[in-house]
Amino acid sequence: MLVGMGATMLCKWCRRSFGCILIIAVSLCSSGCWDRKELEERHFVLAVAIDRADQGVGPGEGQDTSGVESFVQPYGSKRYRLSFQIMDLVPTQSSMSSSPGSQGPHGKMRTYVISSTGESLFEILRDMLGQVSQGLWFEHVQTIVISEAVVRQGGLQPIIDFFRRDKEMRWLTKILITSGQARSLLEYQPPSGEASGIFMSKILQNYGKNPHIAGWHTDMVDTAKAFDNNSRVLVSRVELLDDVIKVGGMALFIGGEFIGYVDEYATQGGKFLSGIEKSAIITVECPEHPGKMIAFELFHQDTQLKPHVDKEKIYYTLDITMTGNLGEMQCGQLHDTMDTDEIHKLEDLVAVEVKHNVLYAFHTYQRLQVDADNFSGKLKAYEPLVWEKVKDHWDDKTFPAISLDVSVKVVIENIGEHK
Amino acid sequence: MVVKKEFLACSMLLFLCMLTAGCWDRRELQERNFVLAVAIDMADAGCQPGVKAGQVPGVNRTETFFQPHGAKRYRLSLQLLKLQADGESKDNTKTYVISNTGESMLEMIRDMLGQSSKSLWFEHLQVIIISEAVLKQTGLSEVLDFFIRDSEIRSRVKLYVTSGQARPFLEYTPPSKEIGGMYLADISRLHTRNIHVAGARTDLGFTSQYLDNNADPVLPRIELADKIVKLGGIAVFKKDQFVGYADEYAVAGMKMIAGTEKSAIVTIPCPDDPEHQVVFELYRHDTRLQPHVDGDNIYFTLDINMYGNIGELQEDNKAQNTMDPQYLRKLEVAFADEIKRTVFYAQQVLQKQMRVDGVGTFARKMRAYEPDVWEKVKDQWDETYARIPLIVSVNVYIENVGSHQ
Numbered sequence: 001m002l003v004g005m006g007a008t009m010l011c012k013w014c015r016r017s018f019g020c021i022l023i024i025a026v027s028l029c030s031s032g033c034w035d036r037k038e039l040e041e042r043h044f045v046l047a048v049a050i051d052r053a054d055q056g057v058g059p060g061e062g063q064d065t066s067g068v069e070s071f072v073q074p075y076g077s078k079r080y081r082l083s084f085q086i087m088d089l090v091p092t093q094s095s096m097s098s099s100p101g102s103q104g105p106h107g108k109m110r111t112y113v114i115s116s117t118g119e120s121l122f123e124i125l126r127d128m129l130g131q132v133s134q135g136l137w138f139e140h141v142q143t144i145v146i147s148e149a150v151v152r153q154g155g156l157q158p159i160i161d162f163f164r165r166d167k168e169m170r171w172l173t174k175i176l177i178t179s180g181q182a183r184s185l186l187e188y189q190p191p192s193g194e195a196s197g198i199f200m201s202k203i204l205q206n207y208g209k210n211p212h213i214a215g216w217h218t219d220m221v222d223t224a225k226a227f228d229n230n231s232r233v234l235v236s237r238v239e240l241l242d243d244v245i246k247v248g249g250m251a252l253f254i255g256g257e258f259i260g261y262v263d264e265y266a267t268q269g270g271k272f273l274s275g276i277e278k279s280a281i282i283t284v285e286c287p288e289h290p291g292k293m294i295a296f297e298l299f300h301q302d303t304q305l306k307p308h309v310d311k312e313k314i315y316y317t318l319d320i321t322m323t324g325n326l327g328e329m330q331c332g333q334l335h336d337t338m339d340t341d342e343i344h345k346l347e348d349l350v351a352v353e354v355k356h357n358v359l360y361a362f363h364t365y366q367r368l369q370v371d372a373d374n375f376s377g378k379l380k381a382y383e384p385l386v387w388e389k390v391k392d393h394w395d396d397k398t399f400p401a402i403s404l405d406v407s408v409k410v411v412i413e414n415i416g417e418h419k
Numbered sequence: 420m421v422v423k424k425e426f427l428a429c430s431m432l433l434f435l436c437m438l439t440a441g442c443w444d445r446r447e448l449q450e451r452n453f454v455l456a457v458a459i460d461m462a463d464a465g466c467q468p469g470v471k472a473g474q475v476p477g478v479n480r481t482e483t484f485f486q487p488h489g490a491k492r493y494r495l496s497l498q499l500l501k502l503q504a505d506g507e508s509k510d511n512t513k514t515y516v517i518s519n520t521g522e523s524m525l526e527m528i529r530d531m532l533g534q535s536s537k538s539l540w541f542e543h544l545q546v547i548i549i550s551e552a553v554l555k556q557t558g559l560s561e562v563l564d565f566f567i568r569d570s571e572i573r574s575r576v577k578l579y580v581t582s583g584q585a586r587p588f589l590e591y592t593p594p595s596k597e598i599g600g601m602y603l604a605d606i607s608r609l610h611t612r613n614i615h616v617a618g619a620r621t622d623l624g625f626t627s628q629y630l631d632n633n634a635d636p637v638l639p640r641i642e643l644a645d646k647i648v649k650l651g652g653i654a655v656f657k658k659d660q661f662v663g664y665a666d667e668y669a670v671a672g673m674k675m676i677a678g679t680e681k682s683a684i685v686t687i688p689c690p691d692d693p694e695h696q697v698v699f700e701l702y703r704h705d706t707r708l709q710p711h712v713d714g715d716n717i718y719f720t721l722d723i724n725m726y727g728n729i730g731e732l733q734e735d736n737k738a739q740n741t742m743d744p745q746y747l748r749k750l751e752v753a754f755a756d757e758i759k760r761t762v763f764y765a766q767q768v769l770q771k772q773m774r775v776d777g778v779g780t781f782a783r784k785m786r787a788y789e790p791d792v793w794e795k796v797k798d799q800w801d802e803t804y805a806r807i808p809l810i811v812s813v814n815v816y817i818e819n820v821g822s823h824q
Contacts, residue, residue, distance in 0.1 A: 192452075248530065278528075
């Protein structure tokens with residue numbers, strides 16, 4: 001009897017303590033803190049710049065060329081200089097005092113730049129951990145800036161591969177190209193107090209309003225896709241001069257080869273061709289009053305690019321209907337904008353200008369032999385049989401020879417707040 | 420059935436919540452770049468269409484773009500608000516300036532999005548400063564068209580003209596550390612107390628009205644020298660063409676003719692002791708400008724009644740008794756003479772020399788009082804106006820002598 005009671009009590013005690021231990025164990029697991037890493041213990045990389053290293057160093061040669069920003073490298077040469085813009089999350093005493101380049105801790109973002117040289121980007125990156133106190137985090141990389149010298153030297157493929165392959169990199173990271181030094185863009189301090197990596201990527205988001213910014217098909221996912229399809233890669237161009245940063249125009253690549261830059265006008269024309277512009281300002285000079293500009297502000301467009309095959313000949317038709325507003329008329333006092341005939345005249349003028357712009361872009365791309373606006377995709381979709389025949393020589397033979405028939409209709413719906 | 424209805428009602432409520440919350444298109448303040456001030460200058464060097472950006476001497480290639488039409492004629496600068504608080508920043512500025520070159524304002528503004536991480540908002544634009552060099556080349560309506568046409572820009576934006584460069588005004592930090600654009604606009608709001616500033620009827624809305632009605636706008640003049648900003652005097656326009664500047668004295672006269680002054684300080688030498696000055700402070704006035712037609716002759720009468728105070732009397736106040744009505748009468752007459760002189764000076768400068776009917780004051784009266792005659796003369800108003808005589812009568816009433824005799 002006694003023994004029996006003892007056994008039940010023990011069992012009860014046993015079960016209780018087991019339950020308690022279980023609860024403790026579960027709470028240990030579920031609190032999720034066992035592998036925590038505080039924000040300030042991470043080094044967020046905001047932007048990456050890839051330059052050509054100043055001097056090539058052969059394999060096995062020492063660190064004499066660039067001092068500490070290098071390492072002994074068994075293979076390859078000192079070909080690239082990789083720079084990171086890192087967000088400084090810990091306000092320190094030195095940053096409180098206002099030395100140039102550093103920012104106060106209130107609101108403004110403080111960043112600094114580290115760099116190293118080598119050939120494999122992954123190797124350079126891991127070697128750079130010898131320069132920082134915390135691990136580098138790439139999940140928030142906003143921008144990758146490439147200098148023109150690098151792509152002229154080795155193309156896009158070797159420098160872009162790592163960013164495509166590593167799982168920490170995001171697909172929507174923006175890629176930019178500059179004709180000067182890429183690192184200086186990371187060191188640049190925008191007047192608004194943002195970090196330049198974020199600043200630049202946000203500029204690209206203005207592409208809807210500013211047709212001079214390529215902005216479309218220029219981030220990592222599009223670049224990777226275009227690479228795999230062996231088609232063109234478009235990279236927005238950024239320039240820094242005397243404390244002024246500016247994005248406009250773009251660089252064209254085919255198969256990783258740098259082809260050249262196109263200006264803002266061709267960029268805008270290219271957007272008209274693809275029908276991806278959200279808004280645009282189209283300026284014409286008033287025929288009656290030379291020197292006075294008229295600006296049409298595009299609100300809405302309907303663009304159709306269609307391939308046609310006439311026996312051996314391939315030609316495209318482009319139908320653009322644009323509706324918008326009269327945005328500026330510098331000779332507005334001298335015209336009666338309430339008169340529909342005047343407005344029709346303006347519509348015709350703008351239509352001619354759009355046509356001119358589209359053809360300017362089209363001929364630029366034909367001359368560079370770059371199908372920047374995906375004419376091939378249209379052919380593949382509408383005329384798959386013809387595409388099979390021409391696809392091997394599309395860029396160098398077929399595309400430069402096709403003709404484009406442009407028809408533009410412009411409707412001015414409104415004349416602004418004031419006649 | 421009941422359950423079904425309840426379910427329907429609930430889901431409708433939820434659906435309405437989504438719509439009425441109004442957050443679907445929200446845009447936080449810090450995601451906007453507020454433009455506070457605009458400066459329009461000449462671009463340093465003219466450039467022909469088709470010239471690649473960067474090949475233009477004097478134009479920074481990051482501050483321009485490839486332009487199919489027009490020349491690199493203007494430099495447009497925008498003052499933007501830094502919304503991020505920076506207590507410890509080294510220069511303590513709350514704004515920064517970006518600029519671009521081109522010809523169409525709208526095209527330049529859109530291209531400037533390549534320099535700015537956020538889109539530009541013009542709803543809080545305070546002031547537009549135009550440099551004289553621009554106005555010597557082109558008309559006012561040409562540079563202002565975009566600002567008048569665009570729906571984002573308010574009519575009460577202040578317009579100033581400067582004889583030098585306009586951009587430095589945007590870079591100027593007021594000693595009070597106010598936001599530059601607000602500071603510049605607020606100066607002209609003191610026009611009611613400062614008779615030297617032509618602040619009434621000179622903003623964007625009024626100017627666009629004058630341009631439309633073929634009247635002659637005037638704009639306040641602003642100058643910057645050695646970190647001091649000063650508003651005073653006006654730039655005078657014939658239709659939309661810049662004619663020249665008129666000084667503060669002419670502005671005072673012009674305001675008295677139009678009756679737009681709220682307060683004024685009239686200074687004269689003391690009648691008995693010209694070494695010292697006596698000052699009249701205007702409290703209220705009754706001004707009547709009226710056209711009269713006598714056969715083919717048109718003439719205007721201006722009746723001014725001014726009531727005010729003795730604001731300052733530098734004369735030895737033992738020598739004169741300000742409690743003596745005789746002395747006050749003497750002063751009233753002297754002040755009236757001075758006001759007459761001011762009015763005639765303004766008339767001389769604006770009507771005779773520049774032949775400008777500033778802000779259309781006379782034309783407006785003519786149209787209101789004598790519509791039939793106006794119909795006849797309105798086409799040659801410019802020539803008619805220059806010959807119209809003005810008959811002025813001024814009465815000054817000194818109601819008080821201040822808190823001390």
